[in-house]
Amino acid sequence: MSIEALTEADDGPRSKRPAILAAAVECFGEVGYEATKWSEVADRVGIGQTALYHYFESKAHCLLTIMRLGLRNSDAAFREATAGAPSSSHALRAAVEAAYALSPQEVQQNRILQSNIALLANERASRREETERQACRELVAQVEHNWAELLERGMAAGEFPRRDPQMMARSLLGLVVGVWRWYRPGGPLELRTISDFITGCCVRMVAGREPDAG
Amino acid sequence: MSIEALTEADDGPRSKRPAILAAAVECFGEVGYEATKWSEVADRVGIGQTALYHYFESKAHCLLTIMRLGLRNSDAAFREATAGAPSSSHALRAAVEAAYALSPQEVQQNRILQSNIALLANERASRREETERQACRELVAQVEHNWAELLERGMAAGEFPRRDPQMMARSLLGLVVGVWRWYRPGGPLELRTISDFITGCCVRMVAGREPDAG
DNA sequence: AATCAAACTGAACTCAGCTCAGTTTTGAGC
DNA sequence: GCTCAAAACTGAGCTGAGTTCAGTTTGATT
Numbered sequence: 001m002s003i004e005a006l007t008e009a010d011d012g013p014r015s016k017r018p019a020i021l022a023a024a025v026e027c028f029g030e031v032g033y034e035a036t037k038w039s040e041v042a043d044r045v046g047i048g049q050t051a052l053y054h055y056f057e058s059k060a061h062c063l064l065t066i067m068r069l070g071l072r073n074s075d076a077a078f079r080e081a082t083a084g085a086p087s088s089s090h091a092l093r094a095a096v097e098a099a100y101a102l103s104p105q106e107v108q109q110n111r112i113l114q115s116n117i118a119l120l121a122n123e124r125a126s127r128r129e130e131t132e133r134q135a136c137r138e139l140v141a142q143v144e145h146n147w148a149e150l151l152e153r154g155m156a157a158g159e160f161p162r163r164d165p166q167m168m169a170r171s172l173l174g175l176v177v178g179v180w181r182w183y184r185p186g187g188p189l190e191l192r193t194i195s196d197f198i199t200g201c202c203v204r205m206v207a208g209r210e211p212d213a214g
Numbered sequence: 215m216s217i218e219a220l221t222e223a224d225d226g227p228r229s230k231r232p233a234i235l236a237a238a239v240e241c242f243g244e245v246g247y248e249a250t251k252w253s254e255v256a257d258r259v260g261i262g263q264t265a266l267y268h269y270f271e272s273k274a275h276c277l278l279t280i281m282r283l284g285l286r287n288s289d290a291a292f293r294e295a296t297a298g299a300p301s302s303s304h305a306l307r308a309a310v311e312a313a314y315a316l317s318p319q320e321v322q323q324n325r326i327l328q329s330n331i332a333l334l335a336n337e338r339a340s341r342r343e344e345t346e347r348q349a350c351r352e353l354v355a356q357v358e359h360n361w362a363e364l365l366e367r368g369m370a371a372g373e374f375p376r377r378d379p380q381m382m383a384r385s386l387l388g389l390v391v392g393v394w395r396w397y398r399p400g401g402p403l404e405l406r407t408i409s410d411f412i413t414g415c416c417v418r419m420v421a422g423r424e425p426d427a428g
Numbered sequence: 429a430a431t432c433a434a435a436c437t438g439a440a441c442t443c444a445g446c447t448c449a450g451t452t453t454t455g456a457g458c
Numbered sequence: 459g460c461t462c463a464a465a466a467c468t469g470a471g472c473t474g475a476g477t478t479c480a481g482t483t484t485g486a487t488t
Contacts, residue, residue: 213369
């Protein structure tokens with residue numbers, strides 16, 4: 001299991017933060033945030049329950065951190081994938097493919113993000129949780145902005161028909177991340193197959209002209 | 215607030231079940247399932263906390279009931295909307311439009327369904343909860359089947375290019391229900407505007423031919 | 429060895445969800 | 459009007475996951 005997707009700069013060498021996050025991703029991904037016992041996470045890491053509070057203010061704080069890191073990775077992956085694209089159509093394809101170029105652990109992380117996105121709507125009582133929440137909201141806005149900007153460029157270049165870029169960005173994102181609701185690693189469908197299929201859908205949605213009503 | 219979307223045949227005239235469900239929809243929709251106190255629901259209905267257990271086995275049982283009724287309504291709306299459609303293209307448009315022809319309360323209900331869909335993945339400990347979960351899963355499968363069948367008909371008739379109907383059905387559903395993640399009644403965008411936009415996206419996705427790479 | 433911060437622990441607290449044992453309300457049938 | 463059963467409801471108390479606290483251990487540095 002790759003640990004770097006859950007590591008941050010300010011983690012010391014003795015820190016169990018990444019290990020806790022990895023264990024929490026497993027638990028939250030398998031049985032859901034609410035159903036996982038916080039103590040189960042501690043057991044998997046091999047520490048007492050109270051040691052968790054050395055690293056996280058609460059179970060929710062841990063979840064919000066997982067979500068923020070997932071969003072951070074999505075943002076970075078988008079930028080890297082679309083950086084040198086020769087056209088907006090190529091950039092669009094690259095962006096969708098990048099969204100599915102993930103390890104099983106990162107898939108879990110994305111499912112968790114998707115399942116608990118509603119958590120970002122309401123204010124949090126504690127300061128550290130609220131800080132993470134705000135960071136998540138900004139990253140969500142950033143990711144939406146990335147897609148909207150790609151679309152705007154394509155429309156300006158005449159590659160894509162003119163349509164509301166923000167709504168289109170949100171629709172694309174809904175289509176792309178909606179997959180995490182039903183995809184399971186090891187299931188009947190390969191991620192590669194899904195990626196190709198969704199890429200086609202996105203391209204038709206964005207670049208396609210309205211066919212005549214039949 | 216319409217109450218019929220939350221009523222069932224076996225509710226007697228004195229039953230507060232629909233009222234509890236309506237209050238729960240408000241609470242769960244506003245602050246989320248986890249953050250709402252079960253006692254807050256009781257307060258809104260005007261009964262003691264323990265009276266809730268006369269109608270529901272648990273808070274989760276109430277949530278699962280809300281989800282099942284939402285799915286039941288979606289299934290019914292799809293059938294009604296597509297029943298007399300002269301072509302698969304018309305049926306597709308009608309199905310998408312029907313998915314957005316909802317009262318604000320039903321919008322909340324759909325948001326709740328969407329937010330807690332992961333709850334359906336894992337078995338429930340108690341029998342009544344498990345029964346509701348199974349019913350939800352069957353309805354989800356039914357709704358997916360409805361869409362897939364519509365697509366298959368259109369492909370057989372030559373209206374839509376041949377593509378995997380199940381994946382396409384799931385993609386359409388992801389696109390359609392993804393809206394509930396960001397749409398809020400009273401927000402800047404009218405539901406009618408969103409409905410038209412998403413309808414266009416769906417039609418291009420399903421009926422559109424792959425444009426040449428640009 | 430002394431020191432200090434990071435890492436950790438066991439016991440106890442909190443409070444939302446829930447159980448239980450019993451009471452009140454309602455409507456149908458005499 | 460009275461009886462009775464079922465539905466509707468209640469207050470007191472239990473339960474357990476999340477959390478706090480006061481103190482201990484570990485390990486790198488000097």
